[in-house]
Amino acid sequence: MLAACRPESAQECLRSALQQSELAGGRVVVGDLSGHLMFADGGDGSIARSEQRLTMASLTKPMVAAEVQKRVNAGVLALDAPLTTLLPERAFIAPTGAITLRQLLQHQGGFDRARLDPVLIEGREGCAAGVEYIAARPPQQPPGTAIIYSNVGYCLLGDILLREPQGLAAPLLQALRSPRGAAGGWRASLQETYSALRATMPVADLPSNVSLPDGSYYGYGWRHWPRKNDQPAWTHFGRMPGLLTLAATDGRELLLVAHFSGDPSDPELASERAIRQLWRCAEWRGVEHPR
Secondary structure, eight states, rough: OOOOOHHHHHHHHHHTTTTTTTTTEEEEEEETTTTTEEESSSSSSHHHHHHOOOOOOGGGGHHHHHHHHHHHHSSSSOOTOOOOHHSSSSOOHHOOOOOOOBHTTTSSEEEESSSOOOGGOSSOSSHHHHHHHHSSSSSOOOOOOOOOOOOHHHHHHHHHHTTTTTTOOHHHHHHTTTTTTHHHOEEEOOOHHHHHHHHOOOOOOOSOOOOOOTTTTSSSSSEEEOTTSSOEEEEEEEETTTTEEEEOOSSOOOOEEEEEEEEOOOOOHHHHHHHHHHHHHHHHOBBBBBO
């Protein structure tokens, strides 16, 4: 249960935090386990409460990973199963076919998108083209040795889920079947996205022997950060031309989801800065019931 705080103070904090350089049109929803929600945008919060369907880009990935986790927990999938077992109908060359479910979840499949993101091949953009492209090529880095954020890795996870689509919620099934698939096909209102991400909690850790230089790593879709006072334990951001999306949580109680317009020169730096500033407001623990 969130402690009491003046809602107008928290609203003012969030509105101020939404004013980010290189970004515009910010809107955010913050909530906790009690079900209380607080909405903020540049005005009275009505834009953030809107039922407008928004492209949420890579915020799709924690939802996909949560479905994979359910199947792992149920014994339907195994973390160390290779692609050749997970997608037997596809013809992968040997190095790619040996990539495991765990490595896909944690962005350790070795698909380096520095030169080319397989899901963004000009004229053939989307998950289907990306999976077809990598199936016939070896990964650029040895799987399991480095964290390299991979859209096509999550496209493969989407294909794995679609082999047995029973039980998938209709909005997620629609996202998986869209051109951007598990990499970024989720489209919904801000509150619907919040509800879907809330359903992934409590966030389960998936420890990794490999980490990024800042000590962070990916678990089940969420990026896990070393404990610091000014940032949440788990985050994710999404990036597409013209927009940036953010999600942050302590993994148990507090969750925030935000959406911005804009094309920042350094999307990762912009997202980390916005998350830190918004998270400080969330930790004020000032909430109001949705109107």
